[in-house]
Amino acid sequence: MKKLLWLLPLTIGLYACPFESSIPMEAKPVEPVDSSLVGYWYGIIKDFSDMYGIEALDITKQSDSVYAITRYGKAIKGDIILPDTAYFTGYTSYIGEQRYMNIEGFILLVTHRRNKPPLIQKEKVYYMASLKLSHDTLTVKTITEGFSTRKQFKSSDELKQLVTDMVSQNKNIYDDQYSLSYRKIKKPQPVKTIPSGN
Numbered sequence: 001m002k003k004l005l006w007l008l009p010l011t012i013g014l015y016a017c018p019f020e021s022s023i024p025m026e027a028k029p030v031e032p033v034d035s036s037l038v039g040y041w042y043g044i045i046k047d048f049s050d051m052y053g054i055e056a057l058d059i060t061k062q063s064d065s066v067y068a069i070t071r072y073g074k075a076i077k078g079d080i081i082l083p084d085t086a087y088f089t090g091y092t093s094y095i096g097e098q099r100y101m102n103i104e105g106f107i108l109l110v111t112h113r114r115n116k117p118p119l120i121q122k123e124k125v126y127y128m129a130s131l132k133l134s135h136d137t138l139t140v141k142t143i144t145e146g147f148s149t150r151k152q153f154k155s156s157d158e159l160k161q162l163v164t165d166m167v168s169q170n171k172n173i174y175d176d177q178y179s180l181s182y183r184k185i186k187k188p189q190p191v192k193t194i195p196s197g198n
Contacts, residue, residue, distance in 0.1 A: 018142045024102035024126040025163060026093030027156040029065035034092065037067065037131070041138050041182035057138075057182060066091050069103065092131070095164050101140075103127040128163070130174070136184040147173040 041057040054074045062068040066089055073084040090103040104126055111119040132139040147166065153159040166173050 017145045018127050018129075019145050019147055020107075020125045020127060021153065021159060022125065023153055023156050023159060024104070025100060025128050025156060025160045026091070026102055029063075029091035031092045031094070032065055033061045033063075033067060035061075036133060037092075037138070039184045040187035042185050043180045043182040055180065055182075057140075058187065062089060067101075093160075095160065095167060098167070099131045100163075101129050101131055103129065138182045138184070139179070140182070141174040141179045143173050144175040146175075 038059050038061055041059065043055045043057075056072040058070040058072070060068045060070075069088040069090050071084075071086045071088065073086075074082065086105065088103050088105045090101045092099050092101055094100070104124065106122050107125055109121045109123055111121070113119060127142060129140050129142040132141075143163070148162060150162070153162075163173065
């Protein structure tokens with residue numbers, strides 16, 4: 001992978017990449033923020049034999065139609081702990097009754113150059129994930145990298161139409177590795193340390 005950063009869920013960083021696009025599936029936010037999505041969501045991943053991961057999403061309201069998303073991830077293998085925190089913004093849109101999150105993030109592209117320092121460029125990308133909310137459980141399914149051989153789209157409508165067509169043909173555009181259910185819990189508070197007195 002040429003990128004240095006990612007999103008939901010942790011398995012994506014460990015195994016493959018989600019679908020990345022230079023444009024979102026919905027050109028701009030149109031849906032108001034749903035207060036039931038706002039909160040601290042906690043999930044555990046246990047699919048790697050001797051490795052498991054812990055992941056949390058802290059979703060807050062950034063504006064009337066945009067969410068701020070902080071993803072806390074931690075992969076644990078034996079005695080090795082790999083922490084990872086990433087920051088995104090997102091907004092929802094629909095295809096029929098299915099709700100999606102258009103997630104905006106940034107990746108770092110590193111180009112190694114002979115006899116010169118590496119060239120590092122920051123690039124905006126979008127990811128798309130379906131959302132299903134049931135009581136206190138949020139299920140997130142990220143559209144997989146292999147869902148389309150096309151990597152460039154002229155417009156959001158064109159990308160949305162392809163997703164619509166594939167879903168209507170009952171084609172699976174997700175991957176089990178990219179699916180995770182979260183439970184809403186009270187946000188953990190930082191541990192306060194008591195200064196030792198001498």
